[in-house]
Amino acid sequence: MREVDKRTTVRRRVFLRGAATAPAAAAAVAAGMTIAPNAAWAADLKAVKPNTMTVLARAARDIYPHDQLADRYYIAAVLPYDDQAAKDAALKSLLEEGAAQLDAEAKKRFGRDYIRVGSEEQRVQVLQAVEKSAFFQKLRGDLVVSLYNQKEVWPKLGYEGSSYEHGGYIRRGFDDIDWLPEA
Amino acid sequence: MTTFDLNDDSVVVIIGSGAGGGTLGNELAQRGAKVVVLEAGGRHEIADFVNDEWASFTQLAWSDTRTTGGSWRVAKDFPNLPAWIVKAVGGSTTHWAGASLRFAEHEFRTRTHYGAIEGANLADWPITLAELEPYYARAEDKMGVTGTNGIPRLPGNNNYKVLAAGAKKLGYKEFHTGNMAINSEPRADRASCHQLGFCFQGCKMGAKWSTLYTEIPAGEETGRLEVRPNSMAIRIEHDAAGRATGVVYADAEGRQQRQRARVVSVAGNSIESPRLLLNSASAKFPDGMANSSGQVGRNYMRHTTGSVYAVFDRPVHMYRGTTMAGIIRDESRHDPKRGFAGGYELETLSLGVPFMAAFLEPGAWGRGFTSAMDAYDRMAGLWIVGEDLPQERNRITLDSKVKDRNGMPVASVHFDDHRNDLAMRDHAYQQGRALYEAVGATRTFETTPYPSTHNLGTNRMSANARDGVVDKWGKAHDLPNLYVSDGSQFTSGAACNPTLTIVALAIRQAEHIAGRMARGEV
Numbered sequence: 155m156r157e158v159d160k161r162t163t164v165r166r167r168v169f170l171r172g173a174a175t176a177p178a179a180a181a182a183v184a185a186g187m188t189i190a191p192n193a194a195w196a197a198d199l200k201a202v203k204p205n206t207m208t209v210l211a212r213a214a215r216d217i218y219p220h221d222q223l224a225d226r227y228y229i230a231a232v233l234p235y236d237d238q239a240a241k242d243a244a245l246k247s248l249l250e251e252g253a254a255q256l257d258a259e260a261k262k263r264f265g266r267d268y269i270r271v272g273s274e275e276q277r278v279q280v281l282q283a284v285e286k287s288a289f290f291q292k293l294r295g296d297l298v299v300s301l302y303n304q305k306e307v308w309p310k311l312g313y314e315g316s317s318y319e320h321g322g323y324i325r326r327g328f329d330d331i332d333w334l335p336e337a
Numbered sequence: 338m339t340t341f342d343l344n345d346d347s348v349v350v351i352i353g354s355g356a357g358g359g360t361l362g363n364e365l366a367q368r369g370a371k372v373v374v375l376e377a378g379g380r381h382e383i384a385d386f387v388n389d390e391w392a393s394f395t396q397l398a399w400s401d402t403r404t405t406g407g408s409w410r411v412a413k414d415f416p417n418l419p420a421w422i423v424k425a426v427g428g429s430t431t432h433w434a435g436a437s438l439r440f441a442e443h444e445f446r447t448r449t450h451y452g453a454i455e456g457a458n459l460a461d462w463p464i465t466l467a468e469l470e471p472y473y474a475r476a477e478d479k480m481g482v483t484g485t486n487g488i489p490r491l492p493g494n495n496n497y498k499v500l501a502a503g504a505k506k507l508g509y510k511e512f513h514t515g516n517m518a519i520n521s522e523p524r525a526d527r528a529s530c531h532q533l534g535f536c537f538q539g540c541k542m543g544a545k546w547s548t549l550y551t552e553i554p555a556g557e558e559t560g561r562l563e564v565r566p567n568s569m570a571i572r573i574e575h576d577a578a579g580r581a582t583g584v585v586y587a588d589a590e591g592r593q594q595r596q597r598a599r600v601v602s603v604a605g606n607s608i609e610s611p612r613l614l615l616n617s618a619s620a621k622f623p624d625g626m627a628n629s630s631g632q633v634g635r636n637y638m639r640h641t642t643g644s645v646y647a648v649f650d651r652p653v654h655m656y657r658g659t660t661m662a663g664i665i666r667d668e669s670r671h672d673p674k675r676g677f678a679g680g681y682e683l684e685t686l687s688l689g690v691p692f693m694a695a696f697l698e699p700g701a702w703g704r705g706f707t708s709a710m711d712a713y714d715r716m717a718g719l720w721i722v723g724e725d726l727p728q729e730r731n732r733i734t735l736d737s738k739v740k741d742r743n744g745m746p747v748a749s750v751h752f753d754d755h756r757n758d759l760a761m762r763d764h765a766y767q768q769g770r771a772l773y774e775a776v777g778a779t780r781t782f783e784t785t786p787y788p789s790t791h792n793l794g795t796n797r798m799s800a801n802a803r804d805g806v807v808d809k810w811g812k813a814h815d816l817p818n819l820y821v822s823d824g825s826q827f828t829s830g831a832a833c834n835p836t837l838t839i840v841a842l843a844i845r846q847a848e849h850i851a852g853r854m855a856r857g858e859v
Binding site: 155156157158217218219220222278281294298299301302303307308311312313314315316317318321322323324326327328329330331333334335 | 387388389391492493494495498499502505506530531532533534535541542651652653654656657658689690691693694695700702703704706707710711713714715776
């Protein structure tokens with residue numbers, strides 16, 4: 155069977171196009187970006203506070219954890235919120251208040267900010283506590299598109315995307331399964 | 338390209354350009370009638386289609402606001418997207434999978450065969466399978482359906498091979514790669530299937546039949562058919578005698594236009610068609626046009642659907658090739674011993690990563706969900722297409738609060754599953770799981786129904802005017818020159834994908850309308 159190459163293609167900068175529901179503005183995310191307190195990539199945003207953006211990225215990873223995905227895919231999924239929030243005060247306060255609530259819940263349960271809670275299981279408990287909130291529903295719903303519609307994510311899940319320009323799969327393994335009992 | 342004057346009252350005006358409207362338009366033009374097709378959406382040709390689920394959805398899907406109610410889960414997960422259908426020239430024939438099945442005899446006569454079922458508004462069709470058979474044959478030839486007319490079946494892809502291996506293990510007898518309106522070899526100036534895997538996004542090979550590049554250009558070539566894209570019908574008008582006289586629509590710039598008509602056909606799919614009739618209420622038709630029976634908008638059916646996805650220890654790559662790559666028909670019989678009336682088909686289905694994330698388990702998050710997505714390339718999948726029972730309270734109504742950009746009330750879609758539907762879905766889920774487990778699935782998922790692609794029954798056919806909206810020809814009982822030409826005229830839904838039947842009915846209806854025009858009856 156023809157397998158899909160799941161390794162990351164080496165590129166100095168990856169430009170991730172906004173998803174269907176995200177703003178048209180492209181978010182540029184560099185390969186080395188990671189989710190951490192006081193991350194430099196979150197320091198200079200238009201509308202969203204740096205701490206809020208890093209909390210969003212951490213929560214994105216905790217909501218849809220894929221260990222084979224580097225942090226930058228999650229950062230790319232939430233960064234478009236900055237442009238959106240710059241034009242939408244209600245969204246801005248939903249995100250700021252939601253991130254503050256995550257920090258408050260984390261402090262209450264584990265004595266530290268959300269992003270400084272080291273255990274994924276504990277962070278998930280914090281998320282479960284707010285799972286019914288408008289903030290969580292908005293973030294989770296948007297991530298379905300802003301994370302899974304990144305073309306760079308697809309091969310890591312074994313999906314090859316557009317096939318027309320390659321002549322389809324008629325000569326590229328549409329019927330190459332080799333482990334089934336004879337039908 | 339031919340254009341007709343707005344005041345030309347000798348034209349047949351067809352609202353909608355999909356399987357029903359597009360076919361009717363061409364068939365009438367071939368018979369010498371002048372036709373104006375009003376299409377709410379834009380015209381996107383094959384070259385415009387994209388192999389990209391969300392981008393294609395943005396290009397083609399009907400995303401105008403609708404509202405929902407009832408106990409079906411779609412109302413919770415997708416409250417403003419009850420249906421996954423198309424707003425574009427070609428209608429949902431751009432999006433459909435291509436499965437082209439004939440109804441069985443008993444499926445035209447459900448009241449007779451199933452008996453009275455509490456809560457269900459069962460009725461026999463006023464036509465029989467024997468009456469429709471010649472038109473099924475013409476539709477299959479027109480659409481190039483595999484397994485008919487000497488056309489070879491498509492080759493099975495990986496997803497089909499898993500399905501077939503499981504079917505064999507379960508002892509199923511009737512399974513194959515389907516009767517598909519997808520060219521398995523070049524035919525009718527269209528290419529053959531190259532197994533792109535994007536049937537739902539508009540076939541970029543043009544191998545799958547769509548009115549967009551078959552019926553509509555054929556009709557245009559006669560010089561007697563004009564398609565007006567971006568033309569949203571607002572209401573149908575009538576004269577004092579109760580005869581339809583024309584259609585008011587909003588053009589691309591939002592200006593209201595009035596196209597006069599000799600005959601009007603409604604073919605906007607089973608949500609918009611009743612909405613338009615209800616929005617056409619007048620002093621003469623206070624409850625909506627063609628609605629003396631009170632049945633306009635009622636008996637909404639959407640098939641008892643659902644998917645089973647199964648994860649294996651080895652790769653499948655189900656997304657490669659035809660989306661609906663094969664079918665099992667053994668469960669499509671009517672056999673009440675299973676605990677429900679009617680039957681269902683099992684058909685392969687595949688979604689890409691973007692749509693799998695949205696539809697596998699709407700609302701789910703955490704490692705339970707992401708571990709399933711991590712197994713995407715080891716997944717196989719099938720879709721259930723079962724007959725759901727018509728219920729009077731499952732209906733399209735006008736939303737009293739929400740209006741569209743033309744100021745017209747939007748459609749509200751209410752749906753509750755009948756207990757027969759629930760029993761059937763449960764049976765199908767169990768069979769689907771057993772099938773995949775028989776060939777080594779390590780994990781299976783019962784996926785909830787997607788927003789509806791098969792929308793049926795909301796302007797049902799009936800022998801008596803008091804029981805339904807249209808007669809055996811699809812003509813409104815209440816008006817002499819108003820027709821319904823889409824799946825909303827279905828009296829029951831059957832255990833099969835509806836397009837072939839819509840096309841067969843449209844061919845038959847075109848003959849009937851052309852005959853009446855020739856005789857001066859309309």
